[in-house]
Amino acid sequence: MRVIAKLFLCIVLVLFFSSFGNCADDENCLLCHKYRTLSRIDETGKTRLYYVNDNLFHSSVHGKIKCKECHSQITKIPHEENTKVNCLNECHIVEPTSEKRFSHKSVAEVIKSSIHSPENKYANFSKADDFPECIDCHNNPLFKPIQLFKNITEEGQSPKALARCNLCHKEEKFIKYFYNHVSHRLHTSKDSSEIVRMCERCHSKPEMVKRHKLKNAVATYKDTFHGKAITFGLEGAPDCVDCHVRENESAHAIKSYEDPESSINKDNRKKVCSRKTCHPNAADGIEDIRMHVVIDKNLYKPEYYTALGFTGLTLGAFFPLIVVLILELIREIFPNFSLRKFKRRK
Amino acid sequence: MSRHSNGILKKIYAIIGIVLLVWSSYLVYILVMHIWHQHGEEVENMAISEEEKLFKEMMKDKKEVTYNLGYKVIKQEDIEKHFHHVGDPVIHDSINICIKCHGDIPHDKNKAIRAFLNMHSDFFACETCHVRVDNKKFIWYNKTTGKEVDNFEISVFLNNIPQKLIPLLEVDGKFERLDSDSKRNFVDEFRKMLPTLSPDKKSQGLKIIHKNVSKNPVKCDECHAPSLSQSYLPLLEIGYKERRVNQILSNEVVGMVEKYKEFYIPNFLMPGQTK
Numbered sequence: 001m002r003v004i005a006k007l008f009l010c011i012v013l014v015l016f017f018s019s020f021g022n023c024a025d026d027e028n029c030l031l032c033h034k035y036r037t038l039s040r041i042d043e044t045g046k047t048r049l050y051y052v053n054d055n056l057f058h059s060s061v062h063g064k065i066k067c068k069e070c071h072s073q074i075t076k077i078p079h080e081e082n083t084k085v086n087c088l089n090e091c092h093i094v095e096p097t098s099e100k101r102f103s104h105k106s107v108a109e110v111i112k113s114s115i116h117s118p119e120n121k122y123a124n125f126s127k128a129d130d131f132p133e134c135i136d137c138h139n140n141p142l143f144k145p146i147q148l149f150k151n152i153t154e155e156g157q158s159p160k161a162l163a164r165c166n167l168c169h170k171e172e173k174f175i176k177y178f179y180n181h182v183s184h185r186l187h188t189s190k191d192s193s194e195i196v197r198m199c200e201r202c203h204s205k206p207e208m209v210k211r212h213k214l215k216n217a218v219a220t221y222k223d224t225f226h227g228k229a230i231t232f233g234l235e236g237a238p239d240c241v242d243c244h245v246r247e248n249e250s251a252h253a254i255k256s257y258e259d260p261e262s263s264i265n266k267d268n269r270k271k272v273c274s275r276k277t278c279h280p281n282a283a284d285g286i287e288d289i290r291m292h293v294v295i296d297k298n299l300y301k302p303e304y305y306t307a308l309g310f311t312g313l314t315l316g317a318f319f320p321l322i323v324v325l326i327l328e329l330i331r332e333i334f335p336n337f338s339l340r341k342f343k344r345r346k
Numbered sequence: 347m348s349r350h351s352n353g354i355l356k357k358i359y360a361i362i363g364i365v366l367l368v369w370s371s372y373l374v375y376i377l378v379m380h381i382w383h384q385h386g387e388e389v390e391n392m393a394i395s396e397e398e399k400l401f402k403e404m405m406k407d408k409k410e411v412t413y414n415l416g417y418k419v420i421k422q423e424d425i426e427k428h429f430h431h432v433g434d435p436v437i438h439d440s441i442n443i444c445i446k447c448h449g450d451i452p453h454d455k456n457k458a459i460r461a462f463l464n465m466h467s468d469f470f471a472c473e474t475c476h477v478r479v480d481n482k483k484f485i486w487y488n489k490t491t492g493k494e495v496d497n498f499e500i501s502v503f504l505n506n507i508p509q510k511l512i513p514l515l516e517v518d519g520k521f522e523r524l525d526s527d528s529k530r531n532f533v534d535e536f537r538k539m540l541p542t543l544s545p546d547k548k549s550q551g552l553k554i555i556h557k558n559v560s561k562n563p564v565k566c567d568e569c570h571a572p573s574l575s576q577s578y579l580p581l582l583e584i585g586y587k588e589r590r591v592n593q594i595l596s597n598e599v600v601g602m603v604e605k606y607k608e609f610y611i612p613n614f615l616m617p618g619q620t621k
Binding site: 028031032034035038039040041044045046047048049051052053055056059060077078085135138139140142143145146154155197201222223228231311314318319322325326332333 | 356357359360361363364367368370371373374375376377378379380381382400404411413414415416417420424425426427428429430431432433434436450451453454458460461462464465467468503505506598599602605606
């Protein structure tokens with residue numbers, strides 16, 4: 001009888017403590033996947049890396065998701081071939097308002113109405129393979145928590161706020177996760193250069209640009225003042241999403257410029273430029289400024305000759321002036337240096 | 347202030363001025379000249395085959411990406427369509443002779459276990475498994491300097507470490523490294539001369555370089571054996587702590603190795619059992 005009681009106690013204790021643990025890897029996938037060089041070269045010659053950085057995974061928005069919930073096609077060891085993650089899977093997390101299991105299905109619905117869907121009537125090419133899947137734009141988003149206190153906004157978790165949470169909630173892991181989750185969403189979690197890099201993956205591929213009858217949108221954007229600001233590391237500089245997505249809408253709902261609902265449709269452009277955070281006092285006509293200009297004589301004559309003029313000025317006046325100034329300063333450093341004397345001495 | 351110190355100050359200002367002028371020219375160059383981006387390269391890229399594109403892509407340097415999370419900055423390799431973050435870059439082995447030709451993801455033949463074998467090449471030199479030694483003596487060397495690492499103790503799993511294990515070969519009662527200076531020089535010279543060597547000389551050279559390579563490399567279950575005495579590697583002697591040895595020889599690891607062994611036995615070895 002005593003043995004049974006002890007066994008029962010043990011089972012209760014194990015169940016009790018296991019419910020608090022971080023169960024993201026209770027299948028022990030990290031037994032193999034924790035190794036940095038678990039990799040191979042695939043049949044197309046690309047490196048396939050199977051490593052999962054445990055530390056970074058737990059600092060990500062998916063940190064509480066078990067491997068099997070995304071990699072649901074993997075059922076045995078050795079794993080099946082060609083398994084693919086379906087981001088629309090339902091996971092164990094319960095969405096608190098609907099009390100249903102969480103899934104990204106609603107995102108897929110929004111994408112269906114966007115220009116990133118082959119079904120969109122404004123798409124110039126409708127082969128499904130050419131349209132982005134989640135993995136084309138997203139890697140695992142890392143938590144970027146912020147803290148707000150009086151007039152100060154800083155990165156990281158607020159010890160003051162955590163102390164307040166601690167009053168009612170006792171599980172520290174839960175508190176920190178919840179804090180990260182909420183504060184991560186309070187601001188733009190991807191900086192401008194990340195967004196440009198993300199769009200660039202497809203929009204700078206020449207074959208893709210040709211098939212979809214587009215311009216190299218990212219390269220031409222980088223020519224603009226906005227693009228240059230990103231090049232020089234200005235964090236808040238306007239990126240693709242800022243202009244191409246309607247205010248307060250998800251980036252997944254991005255529309256073609258021909259779509260009347262698009263933020264950059266001719267009729268809506270001024271509204272975008274004159275947002276409170278951009279050019280609130282913009283005059284009429286700002287919407288006519290061409291943003292994605294290819295410097296091509298046949299396409300955009302005025303822009304081409306302006307660019308040519310400025311390039312001529314830079315090469316013909318600015319750079320020679322710089323050379324003269326540098327020579328002048330070199331003379332200051334070596335006031336008595338003479339090339340003739342130097343040659344004679346040799 | 348003396349005339350002499352005034353002169354030095356002037357020169358310092360002049361140097362600073364030069365640096366600022368060069369820097370500002372660089373900024374102007376980026377601002378103005380970028381508009382003439384290369385349509386030529388885009389057109390050229392479109393005309394080449396997928397294979398050529400892959401080759402071109404491979405020849406480019408690896409891209410690095412930075413994530414500024416505010417409280418920490420993560421720099422890592424930018425891998426296209428890779429969901430999980432990888433963090434610190436791989437510490438590559440610049441010492442091992444084999445890697446100079448075979449690279450550090452060399453295993454490809456055995457579909458089921460190739461990724462596992464490549465994983466082991468992070469902390470074992472190729473020679474550890476591919477050269478069987480009778481009198482077993484191993485050393486750890488630094489992947490960057492090649493120097494022997496003394497008193498290396500392993501209590502947790504080895505991941506992206508700066509050391510690698512290599513066996514020593516007994517020659518005339520003395521133990522010497524398989525990547526000795528003479529062998530390294532021979533390999534370097536051979537690689538340099540390769541385009542000019544005649545085909546028979548190439549074959550001779552390869553034979554000499556690979557003379558110690560065993561036809562039957564050490565298999566997974568020879569190290570992940572049921573007991574320490576059955577393990578090919580003297581795990582305790584090479585620095586593994588007892589706790590880690592127990593993990594390496596645990597049912598979990600050994601059992602998994604068994605599963606992979608069953609998985610890759612070709613069907614022709616089991617007549618009548620084909621699906």
